[in-house]
Amino acid sequence: MSNAYFTIAKPANDPFLGYLPGSPERAALKEELARQAAEVVKIPLIIGGREVWTEETIQITMPHDHRHVIAQCCMAGEKELKEAVDAALAARDAWEAMPWEHRSAIFLKAADMITGPYRKVLNASTMLGQSKTVFQAEIDIAELADFLRFGVWEAQEIFKKQPESVDGIWNRQDYRPLDGFICAVSPFNFTSIGGNLPTAPAIMGNVSVWKPSRTAALSNYYYMKLLQWCGLPAGVINFVPCAGSDISRYVISHPKMAGFHFTGSTAVFQSVWKQVGENISSYANYPRLVGETGGKDFIFAHPTADIEPLAAAIIRGSFEFQGQKCSACSRAFIPESIWPAVEKLLKEHAAGLKVGDVSELDTFMGAVIDKASFETCKGYIDRAAASPDCTFVAGGTYDGSKGWFVQPTIIRCKTPTCESMVKEIFGPIVSIYVYPDGKLDETLAVCDSASPYALTGAIFAQDREAIVKMERALRNAAGNFYINDKCTGAIVGQQPFGGARASGTNDKAGTWLNMVRWVSAHTVKESFCPSSAINYPYMSEK
Numbered sequence: 001m002s003n004a005y006f007t008i009a010k011p012a013n014d015p016f017l018g019y020l021p022g023s024p025e026r027a028a029l030k031e032e033l034a035r036q037a038a039e040v041v042k043i044p045l046i047i048g049g050r051e052v053w054t055e056e057t058i059q060i061t062m063p064h065d066h067r068h069v070i071a072q073c074c075m076a077g078e079k080e081l082k083e084a085v086d087a088a089l090a091a092r093d094a095w096e097a098m099p100w101e102h103r104s105a106i107f108l109k110a111a112d113m114i115t116g117p118y119r120k121v122l123n124a125s126t127m128l129g130q131s132k133t134v135f136q137a138e139i140d141i142a143e144l145a146d147f148l149r150f151g152v153w154e155a156q157e158i159f160k161k162q163p164e165s166v167d168g169i170w171n172r173q174d175y176r177p178l179d180g181f182i183c184a185v186s187p188f189n190f191t192s193i194g195g196n197l198p199t200a201p202a203i204m205g206n207v208s209v210w211k212p213s214r215t216a217a218l219s220n221y222y223y224m225k226l227l228q229w230c231g232l233p234a235g236v237i238n239f240v241p242c243a244g245s246d247i248s249r250y251v252i253s254h255p256k257m258a259g260f261h262f263t264g265s266t267a268v269f270q271s272v273w274k275q276v277g278e279n280i281s282s283y284a285n286y287p288r289l290v291g292e293t294g295g296k297d298f299i300f301a302h303p304t305a306d307i308e309p310l311a312a313a314i315i316r317g318s319f320e321f322q323g324q325k326c327s328a329c330s331r332a333f334i335p336e337s338i339w340p341a342v343e344k345l346l347k348e349h350a351a352g353l354k355v356g357d358v359s360e361l362d363t364f365m366g367a368v369i370d371k372a373s374f375e376t377c378k379g380y381i382d383r384a385a386a387s388p389d390c391t392f393v394a395g396g397t398y399d400g401s402k403g404w405f406v407q408p409t410i411i412r413c414k415t416p417t418c419e420s421m422v423k424e425i426f427g428p429i430v431s432i433y434v435y436p437d438g439k440l441d442e443t444l445a446v447c448d449s450a451s452p453y454a455l456t457g458a459i460f461a462q463d464r465e466a467i468v469k470m471e472r473a474l475r476n477a478a479g480n481f482y483i484n485d486k487c488t489g490a491i492v493g494q495q496p497f498g499g500a501r502a503s504g505t506n507d508k509a510g511t512w513l514n515m516v517r518w519v520s521a522h523t524v525k526e527s528f529c530p531s532s533a534i535n536y537p538y539m540s541e542k
């Protein structure tokens, strides 16, 4: 039940630690990296609060050193997935009945652990398992704590919204959790997203079956263990790494699936949406489908753009975390008049980026997540190399012998619709179209329509009228829009994140827009002095 007697103050974002040479956090992290690199963690399923060990396991390796095994992860099959659904449904009533402030305390405690003693554990596992540099891991883990703190606060703000009451009548809105369980399916690229997908519904009183990405299983498992340690009751979140097809077959098709919370590729979300549509008459409720999906994020420069921040935004926006942020810049539109100066800077910057082992803290880029991603990047690079329409401004090489390394690659395309300008690649490859200065309107129209996605986008210009024109032209091309800034780096509570078109349902993770999807309002009217009358006064003849 919601309970508004205990109010909490609006949280602040967790400040990032610096990891400067000589700092205590740097020393602690290095020690933790060495500890985690030296062990092979056995990851069980966690169903109904119990560890479940299965025969089928997969090896988790470091993307930047793919023979180095850091974990062995159990995989759920039909039996375990059905048990996970049963465990979630069995936990539902008690979890829903737990007073809101006690539910919230579990997540607030977890947030304090994440920003305190557990930070190094999650940072190190994110670095080693997902090949993030220290800063990329730090912003990921800080975001996880932000999701928890802002999630609890947003829940409180939702519960506070109550209808009008009049004399003798009390109207209440009871924000019930959904009538069933939530299926949360998360991607590899953010530990924070993995954590948030089952937790946001749990904050609103729901129970869930959580399928993490196999390539993020280590950090996600550490988070699950933390929630248990903080007092999350058995069965509220059930952790079940498994094949995607199995989660579809045994969990998404279940009649009591009341919501699906997803982040990942557009193709997977569309396949689930179709499956839910085909099964719609078998569900107890209309399942809520919330999905944040692919992107083809852009930076669009005007002839008046300030060149140095523009080049920096392309480099950081395209190559941090190997271009595997959903918000990563993967296409840019640059006017001819400034291209020579921009090109010179891009070449210089790209040549200076260190690609390698993320445990060496001067590394700028690690490896892409796995062999499949490496092959995808290789394919785009090879086809660009063979195309008369493409030339390399930087990079264009790869080496998968030790780690899945793809050099930061900048492709100049003669046409704004060549494949690397419009398809999501999800790797360290950015394509650039140089447009004639006189063709601003036409090029804006191409940017808006050439790709089906609408996640993030940035414009660079000094001229205010140009900014107004560009913002208007690209209003539906991005859910998160940046003016004179890179298109990545959204912060919970500051830039609510999500996109529309093929990029998702745009429910803005970490905000009330997302949290409200996990409740089904129940309206209660109570009359204090109920009337006994049948006839109305106007019916009188006198």
Ligand code: NAD
Pocket: 185, 186, 187, 188, 189, 190, 193, 211, 212, 213, 214, 243, 244, 245, 247, 248, 263, 264, 265, 266, 268, 271, 272, 292, 293, 294, 295, 325, 326, 424, 426, 455, 497, 498, 499, 503, 504
């Ligand atoms: P993915 O779609 O390959 O996998 C996401 C999850 O879906 C994984 O857990 C995977 O095992 C599971 N899955 C695979 N097949 C399935 C099926 N048939 N049924 C159910 N689940 C299935 O995505 P990924 O490679 O982990 O992540 C990269 C993608 O995520 C990119 O497209 C990126 O743009 C997107 N992403 C979007 C956002 C956003 O906010 N819009 C944020 C992060 C990532």
